[in-house]
Amino acid sequence: MTPTNRPFHFRLFSPVFLPFFLFAFIFAGIPPADVYARDVTVGVYENAPKVFTDENGKPAGIFIDIIQFIAEEEGWNLHYKAGTWAEGLDRLRDGEIDLMPDVAYTAARNDIFDFHEEPLLSSWFQVYARKGSGIRSIVDMHGKRVVVLEGSVQKEAFEQFTGGFGFDITLMSRPDYKAMFEMVASGKADAVVSNNFYGMMHTQKHGLEDTAVIFNPSLLFFAAPKGKNRELLEGIDRHLAEIKKDTQSIYYKSVARWTSEKIAYKLPFWVAMVGIALAALMIIGAVGSLVLKKQVNLRTQELRKINSEIEERIRLRTAELAEATQRAQAADRIKSAFLATMSHELRTPLNSIIGFTGILLQQLAGPLNDEQKKQLGMVQNSSRHLLSLINDILDISKIEAGEIKLSFSPYDLAPSLEKTVQLVKPLADKKGLKLTTEIDASVGVVISDQRRLEQIVINLLNNAVKFTEQGSVGVSCRRKDDVYILTVSDTGPGIKEEDIQGLFQPFHQIDTGISRKYEGSGLGLSICKKLIELMGGTIAVESRWNEGSAFTIRFPAEQGEKI
Amino acid sequence: MNNRLLIIEDNPQNIYMMHFLLEKNGFEVIEAMTGPDGIEKAVRYQPRAILLDIQLPEMDGYAIAAELLRRPETAGIPIIAVTSYAMSGDREKILAAGATGYIEKPINPDTFVQEMMQYLPGLPNDEKEQT
Incomplete structure (x- = not known):
């Protein structure tokens, strides 16, 4: 056998x-008289088919199969402790259990737990659509109705994932996966967001098909309390590496067993029926007739064939999904790289236009009449505006591609602020605005990225001067403990309460009526927010409609490597 | 002391702009569009300073600076980098490579000449800023 x-x-x-x-x-x-046998307590919670309690009250699932196999090999005595997910993590932190299954690796978790290195499973969210809905990739999501799991991170993750595309998607939610899939099957929704394991088990049953829309990938591990059980994790790694290489191993069998609905739920019934019939025949045949043996072999072969077919299907599907994920990530990188390169290439000729216009306006090449001066001034303004748009796009694409590198060094904050204020002074003077600077005596040296910090302050000042028609614009700065607090305030039109929330989102400019009057890319504040966060700081706004606004940034006085 | 400056830069419009501005301010300007040509002209004409672009095809500004510093005939000539590498960190990198100063592209026609002059040694007039 x-x-x-x-x-x-x-x-x-x-x-x-x-x-x-x-x-x-x-x-x-x-038990064998093995004094080295080690007691290992493993947490259990309900998330079929990865880990769960079966109908006999025993722990089951992929994680359990794997750890039982490894425990047998290593001579560990396994004990289980069931509870909720949160209880499991608490117990793990307190060292009450030795291992917790199905833990996604995150930087924050790595601070309190240890992980082994070889991931046990990878998990992701995927969109499953009704057959014939036409949804193949993310671009087909526009105008569709999508159902997500109530109270899960799915909704947020999905919105974040699709947010940049500007699609009109109707999101609905249901408390469990079963209800969600039924909604799509009955036509009340077009697609459903599910984790890949549940999706794999239930897609066909509900007449759905999978799509290339995949997001939020995570790698799943056993986790151990920090600084303890290193040898358990090493043992897991050693065996995982082995069994993942061998397609006939417990690893692939377990994954196949729990993720294929046919094997897990339907096969056992008729297999059992056939089996009982065979057993009866065998007992009657007593010594075991050749015919009977042949039949058993035939059945066994059939089973083996089905099994390997399903394994093959799963292997293929997993590979396809991994490839799709990779393609999506590559496309994203190409997009960002393209934007960065294009922006650079656009700047070179534009700088030439700005430079020569400047030379002509200086009248170094000869005198100009008033009309020529006026028109060249317009050329200069428009090209400077275009340059600032391109710079914004370059910045946001670099930030999104994770390519921005800050360089921290110590410098005097007060003169740097004076310098930025001088930059907006011409425009403020022209509009008749009072420009005030209030730098507290506590302001001294800061360790930060001077260029980027100045960029943030200039952006806030420019906005304030741009939107304020009368009154004043002010900058104030003081140090409180290890943090600098800098506020740019104005007596401009202010921001309506409902507009404040989306203010720091990319491509946001409140009220289309205004955006026609005040040109800009709508990227400035989102760049400010991302930059200040990279510096370990925060940005906040206080504003009342018709009363003015105050933007406050807080940033550490000493950031990064001290030089 | 001569009033000669060497520009090493591959974009004709940028050369023209710098050339124009410097000439208007009384400098004599020599142009080179590649590294080898620039090094050869630096040896031959002994300019007071070299305005050096960093992003050049084949031999880039870092390599040119290294070569100029290596040769005894040109080692004493100040190198002023003029480049659109506006990223933080690049300034330190080019100064570490031996440049005396750094002017950022796009050059500002209103301030370019003044910015350049602060890196010139032995300027007799009081326009020079002490650095």
């Missing part, structure tokens, strides 16, 4: 050989 069919045959013969098995079981149950 091959190992593949062992559980099935135990069941088949159990009535006959029960006494023998009982004896064998008791015998095997006596």
Whole structure:
């Protein structure tokens, strides 16, 4: 008998050989006199098919199969402790349990837990659509109705994922996956967001198909309390690496068993029926006729074939999904790189236009009449505006591609602020605005990225001067403990309460009526927010409609490497 | 002391702009569009300073600066980098490579000449800023 069919045959013969098995079981149950046997307590919670409690109250699932296999190999005595997900993590932190399954690696978790290195499973969210809905990729999502899991991170993750595309998507939610899939099956929604494991098990049953819309990938591990159980994690890594190489191993069998609905739920029934029939025949045949043997072999082969077909299907599907994820990530990188390169290429000719216009306006090349001066002034203004738009696009694409690098060094904050104020003074003077600077005596040296910090302040000042028609614009700065607090305030039109929330989102400019009057890319504040956060700081706004606004940034006095 | 400056830069419009501005301010200007040509002209004409673009095809500004510093005939000539590498960190990199000063592109016609002059040694008039 091959190992593949062992559980099935135990069941088949159990009535006959029960006494023998009982004896064998008791015998095997006596622990070997191994003083090194180690007790390992593993957390269990309900997230089928990864880990869950089966109908007999026993822990089951992919993670459990794997750890049982490894425990047997390593001579560990496994104990289980069931609870909720949160309880499991608390117990792990407090060292009450040694291992917790199904933990996604994050930087924050790595601070309190240890992880092994070889991921056990990868998980992601995927959109599953009704057949014929036409949804293949993210671009087909516009105008569709999508159902997500109530109270999960799905909604936020999905909105974040699709947010940049500006699609009109109707989001609905249901409390469990079953209800969600039924909504799509019945046509009340076009697509559903699910984790890949549930999706794999239930897609076909509901007449859905998978799409290339995949997001929020995470790698799943066993986690251990920080600084303890290193040797357990090493043991897991050693075996995982081995069994992931071998397509006939417990790893692939377990994944196949729990993620294929046919094997897990439908096969056992008819397999059992056939098995009982076969068993009866065998017992009647007593010594075992050749015909019977042949039949058994035939069935076994059939089972093996089905099994390997399903394994193959899963392997193929997993590979396809990994490839799709990779393609999506590559496309994103190409987009950002393209934007960055294009922006650079656009700047070179534009700088030439700005430079020569400046020379002509200086009248170094000869005198100009008033009309020529006026028109060249317009050329200069428009090209400077275009340059600032391109610079904004360059910045945001660099930030989004994770390519921005800050360089921290110490410098005097007060003169740097004076300098930025001088830059907006011409425009403020022209509009008749009072420009005030209030720098507290506590302001001294800061360790930060001077260029980027000045960029933020200039942006805030420019906005204030741009939107304020009368009154004043002021900058104030003081140091409180290890943090600098800098406020740019104005007596401009202010911001309506409902507009404040989206203010720091990319491409946001409040009220289309205004955006026609005040040109800009709508990227400035989102760049400010991202930059100040990269510096370990924050940005906040206080504003009342018709009363003015105050933008406050807080940033550490000493950031990054001290030089 | 001569009033000669060497520009090493591959964009004709940028050369023209710098050339124009410098000439208007009484400098004599020599142009080179590649590194080898620039090094050869630096040796031959012994300019007071070299305005050096960093992003050049084949031999880039860092390599040119290294070569100019290596040769005894040109080692004493100040190198002023003029480049659109506006990213933080690039300034330090080019100064570490031996440049005396750094002017950022796009050059501002209103301030370019003044910016350049602060890096010139032995300027007799009081326009020079002490650095």
